[in-house]
Amino acid sequence: MHTDSVHGHTDPATALARAEALCRERGARFTPLRRRVFELVVEAGQPLTAYELLARFAEDGGNPAPPTVYRALEFLQAHGLVHRLASQNRWVVCDHPSDPHGGLFLVCRTCGRAVEWADEGVAQALHTSARAAGFQLPVEVLPEVEGLCGDCVDAH
Amino acid sequence: MHTDSVHGHTDPATALARAEALCRERGARFTPLRRRVFELVVEAGQPLTAYELLARFAEDGGNPAPPTVYRALEFLQAHGLVHRLASQNRWVVCDHPSDPHGGLFLVCRTCGRAVEWADEGVAQALHTSARAAGFQLPVEVLPEVEGLCGDCVDAH
DNA sequence: CGTTAAGTGTTATGTTATAGCGGTATTATA
DNA sequence: TATAATACCGCTATAACATAACACTTAACG
Incomplete structure (x- = not known):
């Protein structure tokens, strides 16, 4: 999915x-x-x-x-x-310059690779949370988070 | 709530x-x-x-x-x-150095103020999304998003 | 084809961050 | 309490990231 x-x-x-x-x-x-x-x-x-x-x-x-x-x-x-x-x-x-951008950037702490992952769930959660805090966010928000990519996890 | x-x-x-x-x-x-x-x-x-x-x-x-x-x-x-x-x-x-940090930073584009907003929903959505992308995130993730704070929205 | 706006070259400088060394203060250990 | 080990901090230098301002060239458009 x-x-x-x-x-x-x-x-x-x-x-x-x-x-x-x-x-x-x-x-x-x-x-x-x-x-x-x-x-x-x-x-x-x-x-x-x-x-x-x-x-x-x-x-x-x-x-x-x-x-x-x-x-x-x-x-x-x-x-x-x-x-x-x-x-x-x-x-x-950006590989989909014409499509909407709801999602997040996943950046690997180890190898530096970044994946732009579309996910309306994240975008919605962010907007909901921001609204609760009295903030107005732009329609498209693309937060960046650092973690380990699959390859780097496998390689320990 | x-x-x-x-x-x-x-x-x-x-x-x-x-x-x-x-x-x-x-x-x-x-x-x-x-x-x-x-x-x-x-x-x-x-x-x-x-x-x-x-x-x-x-x-x-x-x-x-x-x-x-x-x-x-x-x-x-x-x-x-x-x-x-x-x-x-x-x-x-950070005003709650001993508590867990699931949430986000909301930064006002205009006045520069930042609010650290605790919200498990955001943290969960991020983790779910990251897992789907094959990424492993640290337990505590605190993405930063820019928007307009309530005061700056009111002030047009 | 001349006027205007957009794009690029260039110099200089501003801003953010770290490497590395040496001295001083604190802590741990005997 | 003496002394060894470590943590902390001052300092110099420099690396890394980013932009202001101005001159010159090229493209767009009447």
């Missing part, structure tokens, strides 16, 4: 095509720089810091300064193509 | 006495420095950055370097006397 609620396994080419289509649809410019940043985040397959992205540009022979990368990330985030993991200072691809 | 599940309104003297007792009980040293850091966090009544704490020491005429404050905060956190809001890079007092 939860088996198809996980995201995170789209292949890079598909993700890129989807991102491009989404931007075209919205009249947003998927420039080479933004495309490259997105591609790097997709290829990483796990959350990256902005400075790790800078380092990968350097490997390419490129040499952008931090603001360049941060601006691209902000653009991608604004269009739902990546998420910022605030608790990790890292950025991660 | 949720009316007594909020924390955050203990007066400073009580909080200090409680912290001191808890440390004595555990054989942990509640040194003047740690006491002072705790006191500053309590008095603030809202989440503070480490550098804001440093600034308050400076007002006192003190002059500690960052590691001094970070170390004290780590100690206090280890004993459950403060929480680190990872998404905010801020630290906030």
Whole structure:
């Protein structure tokens, strides 16, 4: 029942095509720089810091300064193509940029991998709890929690 | 039914006495420095950055370097006397250091105030969801979500 | 094709956090 | 109580994360 609620396994080419289509649809410019940043985040397959992205540009022979990368990330985030993991200072691809986001990020304390897990139960519990506390939450909330992923549990 | 599940309104003297007792009980040293850091966090009544704490020491005429404050905060956190809001890079007092922590942090986007709201429903939903994703979470999880507090909603 | 807005390069700087060393105070142990 | 072991803290330096501000280029749109 939860088996198809996980995201995170789209292949890079598909993700890129989807991102491009989404931007075209919205009249947003998927420039080479933004495309490259997105591609790097997709290829990483796990959350990256902005400075790790800078380092990968350097490997390419490129040499952008931090603001360049941060601006691209902000653009991608604004269009739902990546998420910022605030608790990790890292950025991660979103594989379902057009779907609603009710759920949570599960981040493995050991290997660092993050899974975006859709679950209306969590979203509802959060909203109910927040309302009881007098808080108004945005429609989409994506809390981040740290734990151990299955692989790392198995590996003791 | 949720009316007594909020924390955050203990007066400073009580909080200090409680912290001191808890440390004595555990054989942990509640040194003047740690006491002072705790006191500053309590008095603030809202989440503070480490550098804001440093600034308050400076007002006192003190002059500690960052590691001094970070170390004290780590100690206090280890004993459950403060929480680190990872998404905010801020630290906030915990008013119920001996009780279990199932719930969430509600942080106001506008005024910055944070409320630690106990709610087993949220904790359960998170654990259920995490298990479905193959993750193992620590017993106590305290996700942070941003929204608008009642006061800031009222003030438009 | 010229005007405007958006995007990017670049420099500089601000903010948050930690490594590591050496000295002092406290605790444990004999 | 002497002394060994440990915990604590001051301090310097630097790492890691993030943004302000301005100049220049390119794309969008009449």
